[in-house]
Amino acid sequence: MKRVFEMWFDAKIIELHTYVKNSKAELGKNGVRIQSSKKDGDFTIYTVVEKGIVSEKRYSNIALRNHCEEEIKRLLGLTE
Numbered sequence: 001m002k003r004v005f006e007m008w009f010d011a012k013i014i015e016l017h018t019y020v021k022n023s024k025a026e027l028g029k030n031g032v033r034i035q036s037s038k039k040d041g042d043f044t045i046y047t048v049v050e051k052g053i054v055s056e057k058r059y060s061n062i063a064l065r066n067h068c069e070e071e072i073k074r075l076l077g078l079t080e
Contacts, residue, residue: 012076015075016072016075019075031050031051031052032048032049032050032051033048033049034046034047034048035047035048035049035054039061040058042060042061042062043058043059043060043061044058044059044061044064045057045058045059046059
């Protein structure tokens with residue numbers, strides 16, 4: 001059973017990476033790109049370039065973690 005679950009996890013990880021890659025490509029088509037990110041204590045600061053305009057976005061690391069967990073649950077079909 002362990003091998004089967006490892007294969008399933010590997011397939012889901014590839015699926016999630018593909019989803020992220022496609023999302024970045026879609027943002028790029030609309031002139032949006034994440035230039036950089038850096039951690040500042042309990043926050044992560046993203047430098048975003050949107051149609052030539054540079055801005056910084058600050059997000060709580062806890063909120064980012066919670067949102068990512070919920071999104072991954074949704075993508076894996078684990079939501080209630």
